[in-house]
Amino acid sequence: MTETQAEYLVPDAGKMELNDLVQQDGLALRPKAALTLQQADYVLSTLWGVKERSQFYLGDLLNFCKETMGESYAQLIDETHYNIKTLQNYMWVCNRVRPNGRWDTLSFDHHASVSALEPEEQDQWLELAAKGGWSCRRLRDEIRGPKVEKEPKPKVARCPECTRWMVEGQECFGCKYDELYEQFEAQQTAQKEDWK
Numbered sequence: 001m002t003e004t005q006a007e008y009l010v011p012d013a014g015k016m017e018l019n020d021l022v023q024q025d026g027l028a029l030r031p032k033a034a035l036t037l038q039q040a041d042y043v044l045s046t047l048w049g050v051k052e053r054s055q056f057y058l059g060d061l062l063n064f065c066k067e068t069m070g071e072s073y074a075q076l077i078d079e080t081h082y083n084i085k086t087l088q089n090y091m092w093v094c095n096r097v098r099p100n101g102r103w104d105t106l107s108f109d110h111h112a113s114v115s116a117l118e119p120e121e122q123d124q125w126l127e128l129a130a131k132g133g134w135s136c137r138r139l140r141d142e143i144r145g146p147k148v149e150k151e152p153k154p155k156v157a158r159c160p161e162c163t164r165w166m167v168e169g170q171e172c173f174g175c176k177y178d179e180l181y182e183q184f185e186a187q188q189t190a191q192k193e194d195w196k
């Protein structure tokens with residue numbers, strides 16, 4: 001076994017620090033030395049974590065500002081170059097999914113998927129997703145449940161005979177009524193004739 005393999009098989013992630021491995025230089029990231037696969041993996045997951053966490057952080061910050069700043073909060077939102085709908089989505093999710101209900105192994109989108117549910121339900125679904133390694137799509141599908149085959153909605157149309165509304169492909173009640181009424185009238189007339 002080579003030294004590199006041994007290193008990778010026995011991860012020592014506790015000792016790793018992002019700033020020891022890479023230099024964050026404005027909009028550029030510069031590795032300080034050649035990275036092992038394990039180190040690159042560490043940098044990748046750390047940076048990915050920053051991206052995921054920032055959505056929660058922005059949402060929490062703006063919810064806090066909304067509560068405490070009143071009018072100025074609207075100004076804060078207006079003046080950002082971020083998409084307002086995106087920020088409002090962050091705020092909604094952070095408002096709905098309380099901090100101790102959040103899983104750092106799941107993406108922001110996982111949390112967004114359960115944000116319309118009650119806290120107990122959120123907990124159950126997020127736990128299932130985290131422990132099952134579900135994708136966001138899988139989580140949404142599971143929440144939605146098995147697709148129920150819906151009966152096609154009956155089409156309603158004007159009857160070409162009597163112009164009343166009828167269900168397409170079925171007998172027209174309007175015409176049926178007219179027919180029965182005609183029969184009834186004919187009977188009445190016949191009876192009257194008999195009594196004469």
Ligand SMILES: [Zn+2]
Nearest residue numbers: 159162172175
């Ligand atoms: Zn009809």
